[in-house]
Amino acid sequence: xxxxxxxxxxxxxxxxxxxxxxxxxxxxxxxxxxxxxxxxxxxxxxxxxxxxxxxxxxxxxxxxxxxxxxxxxxxxxxxxxxxxxxxxxxxxxxxxxxxxxxxxxxxxxxxxxxxxxxxxxxxxxxxxxxxxxxxxxxxxxxxxxxxxxxxxxxxxxxxxxxxxxxxxxxxxxxxxxxxxxxxxxxxxxxxxxxxxxxxxxxxxxxxxxxxxxxxxxxxxxx
Amino acid sequence: xxxxxxxxxxxxxxxxxxxxxxxxxxxxxxxxxxxxxxxxxxxxxxxxxxxxxxxxxxxxxxxxxxxxxxxxxxxxxxxxxxxxxxxxxxxxxxxxxxxxxxxxxxxxxxxxxxxxxxxxxxxxxxxxxxxxxxxxxxxxxxxxxxxxxxxxxxxxxxxxxxxxxxxxxxxxxxxxxxxxxxxxxxxxxxxxxxxxxxxxxxxxxxxxxxxxxxxxxxxxxxxxxxxxxxxxxxxxxxxxxxxxxxxxxxxxxxxxxxxxxxxxxxxxxxxxxxxxxxxxxxxxxxxxxxxxxxxxxxxxxxxxxxxxxxxxxxxxxxxxxxxxxxxxxxxxxxxxxxxxxxxxxxxxxxxxxxxxxxxxxxxxx
Numbered sequence: 377x378x379x380x381x382x383x384x385x386x387x388x389x390x391x392x393x394x395x396x397x398x399x400x401x402x403x404x405x406x407x408x409x410x411x412x413x414x415x416x417x418x419x420x421x422x423x424x425x426x427x428x429x430x431x432x433x434x435x436x437x438x439x440x441x442x443x444x445x446x447x448x449x450x451x452x453x454x455x456x457x458x459x460x461x462x463x464x465x466x467x468x469x470x471x472x473x474x475x476x477x478x479x480x481x482x483x484x485x486x487x488x489x490x491x492x493x494x495x496x497x498x499x500x501x502x503x504x505x506x507x508x509x510x511x512x513x514x515x516x517x518x519x520x521x522x523x524x525x526x527x528x529x530x531x532x533x534x535x536x537x538x539x540x541x542x543x544x545x546x547x548x549x550x551x552x553x554x555x556x557x558x559x560x561x562x563x564x565x566x567x568x569x570x571x572x573x574x575x576x577x578x579x580x581x582x583x584x585x586x587x588x589x590x591x592x593x594x595x596x597x598x
Numbered sequence: 599x600x601x602x603x604x605x606x607x608x609x610x611x612x613x614x615x616x617x618x619x620x621x622x623x624x625x626x627x628x629x630x631x632x633x634x635x636x637x638x639x640x641x642x643x644x645x646x647x648x649x650x651x652x653x654x655x656x657x658x659x660x661x662x663x664x665x666x667x668x669x670x671x672x673x674x675x676x677x678x679x680x681x682x683x684x685x686x687x688x689x690x691x692x693x694x695x696x697x698x699x700x701x702x703x704x705x706x707x708x709x710x711x712x713x714x715x716x717x718x719x720x721x722x723x724x725x726x727x728x729x730x731x732x733x734x735x736x737x738x739x740x741x742x743x744x745x746x747x748x749x750x751x752x753x754x755x756x757x758x759x760x761x762x763x764x765x766x767x768x769x770x771x772x773x774x775x776x777x778x779x780x781x782x783x784x785x786x787x788x789x790x791x792x793x794x795x796x797x798x799x800x801x802x803x804x805x806x807x808x809x810x811x812x813x814x815x816x817x818x819x820x821x822x823x824x825x826x827x828x829x830x831x832x833x834x835x836x837x838x839x840x841x842x843x844x845x846x847x848x849x850x851x852x853x854x855x856x857x858x859x860x861x862x863x864x865x866x867x868x869x870x871x872x873x874x875x876x877x878x879x880x881x882x883x884x885x886x887x888x889x890x891x892x893x894x895x896x897x898x899x900x901x902x903x904x905x906x907x908x909x910x911x912x913x914x915x916x917x918x919x920x921x922x923x924x925x926x927x928x929x930x931x932x933x934x935x936x937x938x939x940x941x942x943x944x945x946x947x948x949x950x951x952x953x954x955x956x957x958x959x960x961x962x963x
Contacts, residue, residue, distance in 0.1 A: 432895035454874045493684050493689060493690070495646075495683075496681065496683055496689070496746075497700070498647075498648070498674035499680075499681040499747075500675075500701035500703075500746065500749070500752055501676075501749065502675055502700065502703065503675050504675075511689055512702075515690065515691055
């Protein structure tokens with residue numbers, strides 16, 4: 377068992393959710409209620425990380441992170457280190473590949489809030505912000521929680537992009553799933569087995585919470 | 599027009615055709631009656647600000663809510679409206695009390711709970727404060743929706759098919775309650791319905807709507823006694839509606855005498871009590887006309903009057919005869935053949951014969 381790798385994995389998962397959830401709520405709400413031009417294109421773009429091979433995503437991220445790209449250069453000037461093969465770079469990659477896992481459930485959750493209910497809230501004198509905070513968020517809450525759970529589980533399990541972008545630096549970018557691969561290469565089956573079991577338990581636990589919350593979306597709006 | 603009246607003008611050709619203009623004074627109940635898809639709900643939504651027609655003017659007293667010429671459009675949450683949605687649109691995650699409290703943002707925090715409880719008590723839901731909508735019956739949800747609509751101290755109350763989702767028995771109760779409440783409110787009330795029973799029961803004024811256009815509009819008594827409203831005949835059947843008072847209840851006979859501005863009618867007593875104000879509707883098809891007072895009939899109601907108008911459409915096999923009985927004008931639907939045989943003409947004295955059981959009586963407190 378590699379406790380440092382577990383810590384990196386958990387930190388990455390929590391930081392991903394912390395960054396992505398506000399963004400996901402904003403984007404999901406905008407996509408659910410908006411009728412702007414190019415909406416279908418944005419929706420497709422959101423789903424792209426789902427179908428691209430992790431190596432492709434990793435390749436483009438590495439190119440973007442390199443010191444020759446504007447983003448990579450800016451980051452290096454500010455932080456004094458490259459974005460590639462750093463925890464920060466890993467976090468950016470994690471946020472990007474988790475966009476569909478967060479935005480889509482949240483969008484569906486906001487879409488399932490009946491339109492008359494928000495209209496009724498407006499007729500009750502609630503401002504757009506009050507409607508959002510007091511009616512839409514509470515009603516979409518199970519979907520938001522589902523999104524967080526999916527992003528958490530997905531981040532723990534991500535391998536390809538992490539290996540491409542982060543490499544395998546202990547304490548920095550070596551996550552649990554990388555550590556398993558690392559141990560297997562060293563014929564340390566016991567350590568790999570313990571870590572694999574840890575990830576399995578966490579994945580099952582996370583998805584159980586998600587499925588348990590799932591039906592309550594419908595139940596709450598009976 | 600008083601300084602708190604609702605004045606509405608809406609015009610557009612697409613996507614939903616609309617061409618209406620009406621006013622509604624405080625204390626009046628304007629029923630917008632028409633078939634599904636005639637644009638009734640769109641009118642309510644335009645008043646509330648949930649829909650913006652191309653050309654519109656919506657005013658309540660001195661305040662302009664919508665004026666497309668002057669580019670004025672007050673957002674929904676700043677219009678003092680009470681809106682009861684067709685399927686209630688309650689907040690599913692809040693209790694009955696929470697639903698009502700949500701609409702009390704305009705009063706101090708400390709007073710909201712007391713006010714919400716008072717409103718729920720007003721609609722007879724005092725025992726259900728903490729229930730969520732899912733745990734309430736259809737009628738109870740409707741009452742919560744009504745309490746929530748009243749919570750804002752609205753300048754206009756809008757009801758969209760408020761009884762469509764409840765069964766007949768509950769419907770009567772709810773109609774009674776709304777009728778009671780609106781008497782104490784003194785604000786304009788606009789009711790959208792496709793069920794003429796709601797009109798008979800609640801409306802003081804009526805607007806007939808077909809494909810977004812006004813077929814006819816006016817005070818309910820004047821409109822329901824018009825013989826020429828073929829559209830209404832087809833939609834709901836013709837029949838004069840007028841106010842009356844229960845003068846006497848003959849308990850042993852199961853009959854009640856109701857006095858109206860033209861005579862007295864005997865009707866099934868039901869739950870009537872002496873002194874009650876009632877609304878009476880006599881369907882035009884239930885009236886028989888006779889030139890002489892008949893005898894030996896099992897009939898309680900023989901009203902004498904004069905033929906005041908006759909309306910027959912070319913090609914139709916029926917004729918609508920209007921008879922003035924005192925100050926009330928009744929409508930009788932008879933065949934063209936009967937008109938020819940009996941020789942009905944304007945100005946002639948006639949007797950209108952009505953069976954007691956054919957008369958529709960609705961209490962109005």
